[in-house]
Amino acid sequence: MAMEKVFVRFVCDNTVGKLARLLRMAGFDTAYVVDNDVGRVIALCREEDRKIVSRNSRYAELVLADNFYHVKVDNPEEQFCQVVIDLKLTLSTNHFLSRCLNCNRELEEINKADIKEHVFPYVFKTQERFSTCPNCNRIFWQATHARAIKEKLLKLKSAVDRRRQAAAD
Numbered sequence: 001m002a003m004e005k006v007f008v009r010f011v012c013d014n015t016v017g018k019l020a021r022l023l024r025m026a027g028f029d030t031a032y033v034v035d036n037d038v039g040r041v042i043a044l045c046r047e048e049d050r051k052i053v054s055r056n057s058r059y060a061e062l063v064l065a066d067n068f069y070h071v072k073v074d075n076p077e078e079q080f081c082q083v084v085i086d087l088k089l090t091l092s093t094n095h096f097l098s099r100c101l102n103c104n105r106e107l108e109e110i111n112k113a114d115i116k117e118h119v120f121p122y123v124f125k126t127q128e129r130f131s132t133c134p135n136c137n138r139i140f141w142q143a144t145h146a147r148a149i150k151e152k153l154l155k156l157k158s159a160v161d162r163r164r165q166a167a168a169d
């Protein structure tokens with residue numbers, strides 16, 4: 001099997017907002033520039049060594065080819081599959097939902113006892129594992145929402161696996 005990279009960092013602009021969210025859900029370090037500010041995107045590419053992901057072909061003239069992934073399709077799930085396959089990324093279930101979807105920071109596990117005051121009693125009673133974002137301090141636990149996201153990611157992972165298998169045959 002070809003060498004696979006996990007530690008690619010991305011910067012997305014608002015031409016690929018839903019893709020940026022999917023990449024974060026899957027655990028990839030993905031900066032997001034809300035207002036399509038080309039200068040800001042390029043600065044993040046250079047300063048934080050991030051690969052630019054955008055539908056905007058202009059970046060091809062502004063940065064080295066290796067620093068830009070040009071997204072060519074509209075459907076966010078298809079975009080996700082193509083990025084993962086083209087850049088040989090590893091989709092690891094261990095990394096699913098390991099980042100804050102708002103801040104992109106890696107979540108940290110916290111002791112259940114430490115958050116008793118901060119969540120609803122029902123949640124405290126029914127959940128065992130909690131994590132928190134070191135930036136926005138939100139507390140996360142396994143909820144229906146998280147399960148739905150994980151199922152979506154697993155579906156995308158099997159689509160990617162099938163296509164890799166087909167390409168290898």
Ligand SMILES: [Zn+2]
Nearest residue numbers: 100103133136
């Ligand atoms: Zn956060």
